[in-house]
Amino acid sequence: MRQLRGRILLFFLILFGAFSIIFFYISSNVFTDQGLNQQASGLEAQLRTLQSQLDGTISDSTELPELINDLKRAEAVISERITLISLTGDVIYDTHVDQSELENHLNRPEIQAVLSGEDLGTYDRISSSTDDFRYYAAVPLSNADGERIGILRLSKRVEEMVGFSDELVRYFLLFITISLLLTILFTFYWTKRIGDPIEEIKHVAKKLSHRKYDARYQSTSYREIDSLGGTINNLAGNLQGQMQEIAQNDKRMRELINHLVIGVLLLDENRQITMVNPVMNEILGENLYGKIGHSYLEVFKSYGLNQLIEAAYEGNELQNREVSLLLQDEKIVDANIVPIPGRLQNTTNYIVLLYDITEIRRLEKVRTDFVANASHELRTPITALKGFSETLLDGALEDREVLIEFLEIMLKESSRLDLMVQDILQLSKLEQKQIRLNVESIKAGAVAREVFQILQQKAELKKIDLMLIDEEDVSLEVDHDQLKQIVLNLVGNAVSYTPEKGTVRVEISYQEQEAVIKVIDNGIGIPPEEQSRVFERFYRVDKARSRNAGGTGLGLSIVKYLVDNLNGYIELNSQVGKGTTFEVHLPLEFKNKFMPPN
Ligand code: ADP
Secondary structure, rough: OOOHHHHHHHHHHHHHHHHHHHHHHHHHHHHHHHHHHHHHHHHOOOOHHHHHHOOOOOOHHHHHHHHHHHHHHHHHHHHOEEEEEOOOOOOOEEOOOOOHHOOOOOHHHHHHHHOOOOEEEEEEEEEOOOOOOOEEEEEEEOOOOOEEEEEEEEEEHHHHHHOEEEEEEHHHHHHHHHHHHHHHHHHHHHHHHHHHHHHHHHHHOOOOOOOOOOOOOOOOOOHHHHHHHHHHHHHHHHHHOOOOOHHHHHHHHHHHHHHOEEEEEOOOOOOOOEEEOOOHHHHHHOOOOOOOOOOHOOOOHHHHHHHHHHHHHHHHHOOOEEEEEEEOOOEEEEEEEEEEOOOOOOOOEEEEEEEEEEHHHHHHHHHHHHHHHHHHHHHHHHHHHHHHHEEEEEEHHHHHHHHHHHHHHHHHHHHHHHHHHHHHHHHHHOOOOOOOOOEEEEHHHHHHHHHHEEEHHHHOOOOOOEEEEEOOEEEEEEEEHHHHHHHHHHHHHHHHHOOOOOEEEEEEEEEOOEEEEEEEOOOOOOOHHHHHHOOOOOOOOHHHHHHHHOOOOEEEEEHHHHHHOOEEEEEEEEEEEOEEEEEEEEEOOOOOOOOOOO
């Protein structure tokens, strides 16, 4: 901007200089002409006055010298040079120069003009006699008869005549200097008044281009510049608004992607990772944020998935397939590779979407296994019933002893069948969330005593002691029937899998915000490798023993399901030959009083 200011200043100076010179030239000419005319007419008037005084005073040219005395008198009042010239050009008298030194003036233009009959002859030139620039005016002198008998001439130095004095030049220079100073001052002022706001606008625009959207034009200047500044401010405001919107959208998009239950990964046109969400990290069991900018091949170790991505890149179209990833545990994912337009023109980026369906597939397997297992389990008692009834019908009916024995077996098998069907039904109801919870404050000890009553006979048969330790008289918010079912299944198992004369102890206590119910026996125990599986449906460590004990293989599955639903958890501690402890942890306050409606 300084450069521009300098240029404007220089331009004005040149313009001013040129105008000054032209003005000086024109006005000097005008002054000269005006002065010349004025003084010429003054000189001429003097000449005419003198002429009128001398005209008719002599009769012919020989008497011209008689006029010298008159001229000498006139010299006292007329300071200009007076010359008396004969018609032949000889100088008769000159007030300023000795006439003897003067040459013949016949060829002087003013003389020539008079001789040719003009009334007035004028001319300006450098005088050869006085050696200065002079204005000459000549008139004829006549006798009383009007005959021309001589020539009278007045001359004046031109500089004197022009009167373009040093004073005028001084004034003129003073005027120019002041004007020049004012021009510089005003040019500086205007250029600053215009230049500074433009500089500010430039500054604001620069800041905007550097993404500093809060920059604004604040100066006040001329309306046009302020309006330009206002436009820049509007632009900045719009830009700021748009940027905020973009940032907000970006934030929303990130939040959305980060909270999606699907793993998301973005690949650019060079097959490099540009974005990843937390679920993708979870699925792959690896922190992928450090892999941004790396090739996807460093991340996905699955041949099937890589093939799918390559197919998307080659065909530039959406790909979808169920792929299994061989990570620490096998994971099954529903993979979608979606092409989207890239940041650069004519490029395509790809979104890799992985939906972890391992659990879905596992549950599907559990269900199909359950159907197979349930059919298998149900077939055993049904086969027995069918076999015994056929044998009876084939004639064994006649033998009363065999009949009673068979009928007892059939009763036992049908009870087992009944138990199993009841358990299956209960599990299916629980899974379908058909059971409504009736949560109330319950004394856990009272529930244990109810269970002891039910199992008293079974325990007595095996001479097993049932003990309850509930020193803190624990109470908790829970569904009574479900808690009873949990304790019944655990204590029932403890009695079943503890040899005669053993003990089964129920210990109830508070632990922080939980009620802990421990069912401890000193029975046969569960081998370590089986411990994680006993909660599976129909899983039994020893099938024969379980069947003899009247087990269905579903008791612990039901317990696990109920405990989960009551927001608790169950732990198992067991040593083969020494005994088993099941530890149920339940919250004292139940959060969701009712299961969601089906
Ligand atoms: P079941 O009806 O066969 O008892 P459960 O689901 O209740 O079925 O138990 C699964 C298996 O866990 C049982 O078959 C048994 O082998 C083992 N088990 C359960 N409780 C105990 C225990 N207290 N002591 C030893 N083994 C047990």
